[in-house]
Amino acid sequence: xxxxxxxxxxxxxxxxxxxxxxxxxxxxxxxxxxxxxxxxxxxxxxxxxxxxxxxxxxxxxxxxxxxxxxxxxxxxxxxxxxxxxxxxxxxxxxxxxxxxxxxxxxxxxxxxxxxxxxxxxxxxxxxxxxxxxxxxxxxxxxxxxxxxxxxxxxxxxxxxxxxxxxxxxxxxxxxxxxxxxxxxxxxxxxxxxxxxxxxxxxxxxxxxxxxxxxxxxxxxxxxxxxxxxxxxxxxxxxxxxxxxxxxxxxxxxxxxxxxxxxxxxxxxxxxxxxxxxxxxxxxxxxxxxxxxxxxxxxxxxxxxxxxxxxxxxxxxxxxxxxxxxxxxxxxxxxxxxxxxxxxxxxxxxxxxxxxxxxxxxxxxxxxxxxxxxxxxxxxxxxxxxxxxxxxxx
Numbered sequence: 001x002x003x004x005x006x007x008x009x010x011x012x013x014x015x016x017x018x019x020x021x022x023x024x025x026x027x028x029x030x031x032x033x034x035x036x037x038x039x040x041x042x043x044x045x046x047x048x049x050x051x052x053x054x055x056x057x058x059x060x061x062x063x064x065x066x067x068x069x070x071x072x073x074x075x076x077x078x079x080x081x082x083x084x085x086x087x088x089x090x091x092x093x094x095x096x097x098x099x100x101x102x103x104x105x106x107x108x109x110x111x112x113x114x115x116x117x118x119x120x121x122x123x124x125x126x127x128x129x130x131x132x133x134x135x136x137x138x139x140x141x142x143x144x145x146x147x148x149x150x151x152x153x154x155x156x157x158x159x160x161x162x163x164x165x166x167x168x169x170x171x172x173x174x175x176x177x178x179x180x181x182x183x184x185x186x187x188x189x190x191x192x193x194x195x196x197x198x199x200x201x202x203x204x205x206x207x208x209x210x211x212x213x214x215x216x217x218x219x220x221x222x223x224x225x226x227x228x229x230x231x232x233x234x235x236x237x238x239x240x241x242x243x244x245x246x247x248x249x250x251x252x253x254x255x256x257x258x259x260x261x262x263x264x265x266x267x268x269x270x271x272x273x274x275x276x277x278x279x280x281x282x283x284x285x286x287x288x289x290x291x292x293x294x295x296x297x298x299x300x301x302x303x304x305x306x307x308x309x310x311x312x313x314x315x316x317x318x319x320x321x322x323x324x325x326x327x328x329x330x331x332x333x334x335x336x337x338x339x340x341x342x343x344x345x346x347x348x349x350x351x352x353x354x355x356x357x358x359x360x361x362x363x364x365x366x367x368x369x370x371x372x373x374x375x376x377x378x379x380x381x382x383x384x385x386x387x388x389x390x391x392x393x
Contacts, residue, residue: 012046012334014073020045028296029067035060058323062306065330067299071279074298076246076340077333078272078305081326082239083350085268085309094314096226099219102212231267234260238269239351245276246340254280268308275301 016027023029023045031039038051038060045068052061066074144152166174241260245253258277264270278298283291310322317325332338343350 010331010335012049012068012331013336014070014334015046015068016070017068018045019043020048023064023067026295027067027299029064029299053327056320056324058320058327059306059310061327062323062330063303065327065334066302066306067296069299069330069334071281071298072246072249073333073339074302075242075272075276075279076338077330078275078302079239079242079246079350080329080333080338081306081309082268082272084325084329085312085315085322086351088315088317089312091316092314094312096313099223100216102216231264234264235267235269236351238264238267238273240349241273242269242276243340243343243349243351245280247344249276249280251280251282251285254282254285258285268305268312271301271308272305275305 017023020039020043024031035057038048038055038057042048042051045064049061049064049068052058052064065077069077147155163174170177172180237260241253241257245257254277257273257280261270261273261275261277265274275298277285278293278301281293283293306323306326309326310319315322329338343353
């Protein structure tokens, strides 16, 4: 109930579309058949968002918000979500699996709870059984003495006939088979190292190793090895490109966002950089001709950014917890509570501030003339593109 009270009297102001009709017809938002009950008899898209929130369908709420939001605000929302993921990964880093460790051993791994110790021999039990057999023989001999000789002869003849049939079928006398069965418990049977099953096992393992090597060679040929320092640099560049576009959404920054995003589109920051480019509305920045961005491209890209963040390995939150957190960040952005104004005034992007907070303090190095000039240029850009309250770009 407390969450619902927090949402009361909140209205989205940084919207591109207000009605469900515009969200579907202009941006191309598709209503899933399993969610029709949330849309029944409703035309206000914001009302549907809160219906999703009441039902704790955070992913659905985030997707609809991405199509409704003002594009510049939507990119800022995505920027904050990626930053949130980075904060999680600082606490619990993701563990990347070494490709070369795939199928390194073909020995099955049996969990402790499933391990069963092989039965051990019990000489006392064997002696007890043998004593019972001897006792049974004595009882049988006593019974034989009480039976008429001609009848006993017929019984023994029938028993011998049955034993002969058993021996002909199995190659061993029943009594000898019984003795061997009892001896197995105390004397394990020798293992033949030249058994065909061992040769077949070696052949199968050789085949598996050949397939493994071919698979690893294919993976290495298609997926280049990761260089952590390079990955971090590219990710930082993408976040910088996104932030610069949010602060100054002109064609120059759109072109930079496109170029950097194409380098790492398989990462949340890289895809978000492409979203910033798509949000600009022109697929040919700095060109003589304007090619409009397809409807819903930027919104669809943002939903994929949120999905990549929610599914990312490591971190401190589960998927549903992340989507709930991203929803709350989106509410802060769309209601105007969160924006880039403060960071522009301070002259430091949030991702730069986060890096400074995590890095160890170092002795300040003397700036070169080029670095001083670059800082002046940055300050000029931030000051020039400081957004004015009540205006949209």
